[in-house]
Amino acid sequence: MLDYIIVGSGLAGIAYAETLLQNGKSFKIFDNHSQNSTLIAGGLYNPVILKRFSEVWNAKSQLEIADNFYKVIEQKIAIKLDYKIPIYRKFFSVEEQNNWFIASDKPKLSSFLSTKIILNKYNGIHAPFGYGQVLHSGYVDTAALLEYYHKYLINNQWLIENTFDYTDLQIFESHIQYTNLKAKHIVFAEGFGMHSNPFFKNLPLNGTKGELFIIKAPDLNLDVIVNTNVFILPLGNNLYKVGATYHWYDKTSKPTKEGKQELINRIKEILNCDFHIVDHFAGVRPTVKDRRPLLGTHFKHKNIHILNGLGTRGVMLAPAMAIDLYDYIENDKPLDRAININRFES
Ligand SMILES: Cc1cc2nc3c(=O)[nH]c(=O)nc-3n(C[C@H](O)[C@H](O)[C@H](O)COP(=O)(O)OP(=O)(O)OC[C@H]3O[C@@H](n4cnc5c(N)ncnc54)[C@H](O)[C@@H]3O)c2cc1C
Numbered sequence: 001m002l003d004y005i006i007v008g009s010g011l012a013g014i015a016y017a018e019t020l021l022q023n024g025k026s027f028k029i030f031d032n033h034s035q036n037s038t039l040i041a042g043g044l045y046n047p048v049i050l051k052r053f054s055e056v057w058n059a060k061s062q063l064e065i066a067d068n069f070y071k072v073i074e075q076k077i078a079i080k081l082d083y084k085i086p087i088y089r090k091f092f093s094v095e096e097q098n099n100w101f102i103a104s105d106k107p108k109l110s111s112f113l114s115t116k117i118i119l120n121k122y123n124g125i126h127a128p129f130g131y132g133q134v135l136h137s138g139y140v141d142t143a144a145l146l147e148y149y150h151k152y153l154i155n156n157q158w159l160i161e162n163t164f165d166y167t168d169l170q171i172f173e174s175h176i177q178y179t180n181l182k183a184k185h186i187v188f189a190e191g192f193g194m195h196s197n198p199f200f201k202n203l204p205l206n207g208t209k210g211e212l213f214i215i216k217a218p219d220l221n222l223d224v225i226v227n228t229n230v231f232i233l234p235l236g237n238n239l240y241k242v243g244a245t246y247h248w249y250d251k252t253s254k255p256t257k258e259g260k261q262e263l264i265n266r267i268k269e270i271l272n273c274d275f276h277i278v279d280h281f282a283g284v285r286p287t288v289k290d291r292r293p294l295l296g297t298h299f300k301h302k303n304i305h306i307l308n309g310l311g312t313r314g315v316m317l318a319p320a321m322a323i324d325l326y327d328y329i330e331n332d333k334p335l336d337r338a339i340n341i342n343r344f345e346s
Contacts, residue, residue: 001175002026002183007164010038011142011314012189012307014149015322017158018073023326028181029153032163035191036253038314039146040281042212042231042243043139045316047112050089050134050227053103055112057292057338062316063136069319070140077148084138085234087225088118088131090270100132112136124220124273131226139225139233140315166198171301185329189307192251192284199298200306203344204289208312209250211259211282212243215267217275230266239278242267255280287311295325296341305329306341 003025006013013029020027045066047059056062070082091097097117104113114133121127153159169186170177176186192207194200218238226232233241245259260280267275286308288294294309307325310317327333337343 002028002181003185004028005176005178005181005183005186006030006189007186008035008189008191008193009150009153009159010035010146010189010191011041011318012191012310012321013187014038014145015069015318016187016189016307016325017153018069018319019322019326022072023330027158027183028160029158030160030162030164031150032161034163035193035284036281037191037283037285038142040212040283041142041314042233042241043142043315044087044137044225044231044233045139045313046087046134046137046227047316048103048109048134053099053106053109055108056313056316058320059112059316062320065320065323066316066318073145073149077152079144079148081141081145082138083141085224087134087137087227087231088120089134090125090127090131090226090228091117091129092228093129097129097132104132122220122222122226124217124271125222125226126272134227137225142315166196171304174303176303185303185305187305187307187325191286191308191310194286194306194308199301199304200294200308200341203294203306203308203341205294205309206248206287206289207251207284208287209247209252209282209284210244211247211255211263211280212241212245213260213263213267213277213281214279215240215242215275216278217271217273219273220271220275226270228266228270230263230270232267232270240275251284253283255282285312286314290343293317293321293339294341295321295328295335295339297329299342299345309339 004027006029009029009031047056074081104115118131216238222234288309298304328335
């Protein structure tokens with residue numbers, strides 16, 4: 001008898017698998033590569049919502065947990081994942097500079113927003129009003145996390161690269177059975193793929209499509225992430241990741257002509273140097289109506305659980321949410337009402 005089956009090995013499934021390992025629990029994890037949100041994500045972590053100058057929900061504790069989580073995984077799989085580089089918000093006016101200073105004075109934001117105006121000059125960017133620096137920011141190389149953590153799972157015979165067929169799940173009072181596997185619990189972490197899941201498909205996971213580029217810009221000399229309407233993230237060798245768009249109707253993971261044009265237009269608002277597109281990706285973020293994760297247990301089946309709804313911030317959220325769900329299932333620690341799926345029960 002296994003302790004767990006996990007369905008989905010994106011950021012959510014990996015965070016839960018790692019939490020199980022750290023607690024000495026056994027599991028098998030399924031993935032069929034049908035969703036690619038984690039694979040193509042920008043990977044940025046930023047404790048401040050720069051559009052509204054507000055703190056990301058529970059940012060401080062999420063950052064602390066995530067910092068330790070990625071450190072442990074980096075050691076385990078011997079790959080660098082967490083790049084702690086500053087995010088610079090480019091100012092377009094004196095008014096924007098003033099708004100930054102007002103925000104940096106707020107108690108919840110003061111530890112995340114530097115009060116100095118940065119006047120660095122970067123080839124390829126005209127920024128006469130300078131930049132504001134977000135502290136405690138950076139990015140996680142989510143594609144490397146997937147590639148190397150999956151290898152680690154495969155080497156230990158924990159990952160099953162196959163579709164989980166919901167019709168084959170048998171539910172008993174004390175355990176579940178799937179083909180020849182028996183487990184005490186099952187955790188579903190399929191990202192936007194949740195819509196095929198008969199147990200949870202009614203939850204309001206809207207999904208928001210995003211597209212991004214890898215560009216080559218030999219005349220740009222950026223060593224920080226610049227964020228305005230899009231982010232520009234240096235990858236080395238004159239390559240930059242640029243994104244992302246937000247679309248609410250198309251739920252496919254296919255890059256589009258419209259997305260491409262939108263990104264080109266936005267890049268041209270920031271860069272005044274030449275660039276060409278090396279790659280173009282798209283994916284669906286698992287976003288929820290009320291912008292909070294979806295955690296908890298099926299209202300009828302006590303051994304069927306969900307870890308989803310990481311939305312636009314999976315990098316910061318996944319490690320903390322995995323611990324919350326684990327403590328809820330194993331240690332009877334109540335879930336915050338803001339993230340518990342029972343908030344949608346009516
Ligand atoms: C363009 C874009 C940019 C983004 N940028 C950022 C960013 O900068 N910072 C940030 O924090 N977040 C970002 N995100 C969001 C982030 O990617 C997500 O929050 C996170 O990756 C969600 O992880 P997940 O594991 O829930 O879902 P997924 O990554 O979608 O993983 C779900 C997994 O479940 C598998 N699966 C589904 N159904 C089945 C089944 N029946 N059987 C077997 N396997 C199944 C899928 O194959 C998939 O691997 C971005 C997303 C996009 C699309």
